[in-house]
Amino acid sequence: MASPSKPQTGPGQLRIIAGEWRSRRLSFPSAPGLRPTPDRVRETVFNWLAAHIEGAKVLDAFTGSGALYLEALSRGAGDSVALDSNSAAIASLRQNLELLRCPRGQVFQSDAQRYLQGEPKLAFDVVFLDPPFHQDLLPSTCALLEERGWLADRAWIYTESEISPSSLNLPGNWRLHREKKAGQVHYALWERG
Numbered sequence: 001m002a003s004p005s006k007p008q009t010g011p012g013q014l015r016i017i018a019g020e021w022r023s024r025r026l027s028f029p030s031a032p033g034l035r036p037t038p039d040r041v042r043e044t045v046f047n048w049l050a051a052h053i054e055g056a057k058v059l060d061a062f063t064g065s066g067a068l069y070l071e072a073l074s075r076g077a078g079d080s081v082a083l084d085s086n087s088a089a090i091a092s093l094r095q096n097l098e099l100l101r102c103p104r105g106q107v108f109q110s111d112a113q114r115y116l117q118g119e120p121k122l123a124f125d126v127v128f129l130d131p132p133f134h135q136d137l138l139p140s141t142c143a144l145l146e147e148r149g150w151l152a153d154r155a156w157i158y159t160e161s162e163i164s165p166s167s168l169n170l171p172g173n174w175r176l177h178r179e180k181k182a183g184q185v186h187y188a189l190w191e192r193g
Helices: 039-048 067-074 087-099 112-116 137-147
Strands: 012-015 025-028 058-060 080-084 106-109 124-129 151-161 174-182 185-192
Touching: 025 087, 039 067, 039 174, 039 185, 058 067, 067 080, 067 087, 067 124, 080 087, 080 112, 087 106, 112 137, 124 137, 137 151
Parallel strands: 058 080, 058 124, 080 106, 124 151
Antiparallel strands: 012 025, 151 185, 174 185
């Protein structure tokens, strides 16, 4: 995870942990606020989700480096969508998907909240939400997912935040399944009930 006080110079590197592209290293551009989910956290999250990824419809709403998105695809996710407003991040993710010869998944340069205000094209089984910190994007994004019908009945939602999951004010029908903290980042898995 890049330190906010020390901007990253040059491209970053991420490693896919498991699945079809296990141990592949990929580059992504440096950008302000880009915090790729560390390997150790990703491994924990995908252990939590192990029974739910194969064939799942996945949304990565603030994809950034694409670390969570690529890990899900490597582990067998089906129809998947990645969103980010940063053109360099999206171009890099598209390039990485080409490099991996991955025909699955769609990548859109779009603001997540604007995209989620549209008509749902899929009901997602697994959603990754790792928005830029200190912009209060998580509660409103979660509300859009729930209110606009973007979630499958028993969807799993992963969040990363700068505050404790119990302080997030997320939809009342979401049950906190697991939570941990790594450095200053709180990460949690929610189950839609």
